Amino acid sequence: MEQRLSGWRVALGFVVALILLFLLLPSLITIAISFGNSNQIVFPPRGFSFNLFRRFFAEEGWVSSTWLSIRVATLSTFLVLMLGVPAAYALTRGRFPGRRLLALFLLSPMLVPHVAIALALYVYFTEIGLSQGELRLVAAHSIATLPFVIVTAGAGLRHIDPALERAATVMGASRLTVLRRVTLPLLTPSIITSGLFAFLISFDEVVISWFVARPEYTTLPVKMFSSIQFEVSPVLAAISTMLTALSVVICVGVAAVQKEARSA
Amino acid sequence: MRSPTKIHLREASYAFPAALFMVSLFAFPLFGILYQSFQRNDGDGLTLGAYARIFTTPLFLRVAYTTLEISLGSVLCSLLFAYPVAYFLAKQSPRRRALYLILVLVPFWTSSLVKSFSLMVLLGHSGIINQALAAFGISPVKMLFNRFGVMIGMSQYLIPFMVFPILTSLQRQPPELGRAAAIMGAGKLRIFTRITLPLSLPGVVAGSLLVFILSLGFYIIPALLGGRRDIVFGNLVNFYLREIINWPMASAVAVLLVLTAIAVAMLLSKIQDGSSMLSKESS
Numbered sequence: 452m453e454q455r456l457s458g459w460r461v462a463l464g465f466v467v468a469l470i471l472l473f474l475l476l477p478s479l480i481t482i483a484i485s486f487g488n489s490n491q492i493v494f495p496p497r498g499f500s501f502n503l504f505r506r507f508f509a510e511e512g513w514v515s516s517t518w519l520s521i522r523v524a525t526l527s528t529f530l531v532l533m534l535g536v537p538a539a540y541a542l543t544r545g546r547f548p549g550r551r552l553l554a555l556f557l558l559s560p561m562l563v564p565h566v567a568i569a570l571a572l573y574v575y576f577t578e579i580g581l582s583q584g585e586l587r588l589v590a591a592h593s594i595a596t597l598p599f600v601i602v603t604a605g606a607g608l609r610h611i612d613p614a615l616e617r618a619a620t621v622m623g624a625s626r627l628t629v630l631r632r633v634t635l636p637l638l639t640p641s642i643i644t645s646g647l648f649a650f651l652i653s654f655d656e657v658v659i660s661w662f663v664a665r666p667e668y669t670t671l672p673v674k675m676f677s678s679i680q681f682e683v684s685p686v687l688a689a690i691s692t693m694l695t696a697l698s699v700v701i702c703v704g705v706a707a708v709q710k711e712a713r714s715a
Numbered sequence: 716m717r718s719p720t721k722i723h724l725r726e727a728s729y730a731f732p733a734a735l736f737m738v739s740l741f742a743f744p745l746f747g748i749l750y751q752s753f754q755r756n757d758g759d760g761l762t763l764g765a766y767a768r769i770f771t772t773p774l775f776l777r778v779a780y781t782t783l784e785i786s787l788g789s790v791l792c793s794l795l796f797a798y799p800v801a802y803f804l805a806k807q808s809p810r811r812r813a814l815y816l817i818l819v820l821v822p823f824w825t826s827s828l829v830k831s832f833s834l835m836v837l838l839g840h841s842g843i844i845n846q847a848l849a850a851f852g853i854s855p856v857k858m859l860f861n862r863f864g865v866m867i868g869m870s871q872y873l874i875p876f877m878v879f880p881i882l883t884s885l886q887r888q889p890p891e892l893g894r895a896a897a898i899m900g901a902g903k904l905r906i907f908t909r910i911t912l913p914l915s916l917p918g919v920v921a922g923s924l925l926v927f928i929l930s931l932g933f934y935i936i937p938a939l940l941g942g943r944r945d946i947v948f949g950n951l952v953n954f955y956l957r958e959i960i961n962w963p964m965a966s967a968v969a970v971l972l973v974l975t976a977i978a979v980a981m982l983l984s985k986i987q988d989g990s991s992m993l994s995k996e997s998s
Contacts, residue, residue, distance in 0.1 A: 477833035545726030564932020571744035
C-alpha cells in the first residue's frame, strides 16, 4: 500500500515537473541564447559574449524606446498610486450606499478586453485632439494598472486592524495625524507592492500601447512587437533577458517587502 | 459626536479622484465606441449598418467561430495542465508551497512578448526543436503560424491564471474530510473523485471563466504565433481600424466583445457568490 501511494506521488511530481518545464524552459533557452556570440539563433549557444546586448545599445531606437517606457511606467505608477490608494481606503473603510457598485466600476478594466479599451482610447484621443504621445500612453496605462493598485492596497488595508486607528482617535489624534502616523506607515508595504506591480504592468503593456502610441512614441514592447513581426532577430533575445530580469527583480522585491512586513 | 452619515461621505470622497479619472478615461471612451458603432462610416446619421454588415459578412462569422474555438480550446488545455500543478501545490507544506509557487509566479509576471518570442525561437521552422530533429535527419515540422502554435502560446500564457483559483479552492477544503474517508476505507482515487474534485469545482469554474474572458480578447499571441486563418476578434478590431479604416465596424466588433465579456463576468460573480454562500453554510 505504502509503495503504491509513493508511486502515485512520483507520477504526479513528474507530470507537474513537465508542466513547469513547459512554463519556464522557453524563456530559459532564450536567456541562454542571448549570451551567445553568434548573430544567428543557435542552441546550445556557441561561446559566451555580450554581443547581443551591445547590439541593443548600438542599434537605432532601442535605447530611446526603453527610456520612453521607463518614463511612462514611472509617471503612470505615481498617478495610479495617488488615485488608487485613497480609493482603496474609501472602498475598504467606508460604509456608504453604492460602495459595491463603485468597487465594480473601478475594477472593471480588469475584465474588459484590452483590445476594446485600446480602440476606445484611440477613438477618444483622436476626437478630443489629445496628440501628446507620452500623455496618451500615461493615461492609457493608468487605466490598465489602477485596478491592481486598488486590489493590492485594499488587501493591505483589510489586514490593518481598524481598532488601531480608533485607539489613536480616542487618544486625541486628529484625522490627519491618524492617517499620517498610523494608517500610512502600516500600509507602506502594500503601497510599495502595488507600485512595483503597476510599474511592471505598465512597462510590459503591449496591446493598448500598440493602438494608442503615436509613430514617434514607440515604447519598448511596441517596438519589440513590430520587430518580431518582421524577423526573429537575436537582439530580441537580449531584450527578453533584460525584461525577464526586470520581472524577477520585481517579484523578489515584492516577496522581500511582504516578508519584512510580516516579521515587523 | 459626529453624525455617522457625515463620516461616510468623507470616506466616500477619497474615491472621488479615481472615479472621476475612470469616468473621463474609461466609461466615456467606451460609450464613445458604442456611439461610434451606430455611426455611418462616410458621414453623419445613426444607423444599425455596422452591425448588419458584421452579421452578414462571412469574415466576421468565421472570426467569431475561430475565437470561440481557440478560447474553448485554451480553457480545456490550461485546465488540463493547471489542475495537476494546483493539486501538487495544495499537498505541499506551506514553506515548500511558497517556494514552488515562485515557479508559477515568474512565468505569470513574464512579458507576453518574451514568452511568444521564446516559443518562436523554440518552435520555428529553423527553431531549436527543428534543429534537433535535423540532427537525426528528420525533416522540419511546422509548429508555428498555425493553430498548434496559437494553442501552445495561449496555454503557456493562461496556465498560471488557472492555477491560482483552483489552488484556492483546494486549500479551502478541510484536510479532515480526506482523512475521514481514508479511515472509512476509501482508496486514493475514490477520495479524489468523490471529495477533492467535486469540492474544487467552484475554483475550476471560476478559473475557466476567467481564462475564457482573457482569451476572448487576446491579440498578441494569435498575431505572432497564428497563421492567416487564426484571426480572432482582437485582430479583427485592428484590421477594421487600420487596414479598412472603418471605425464603426471596428467599434461594433469591440462592443460585441465587451458585451460578451460582461455576460461571462456576471456568470462568474454569480458562481463566486454561490460558492462563498456554500462555504459559509458549511462552517
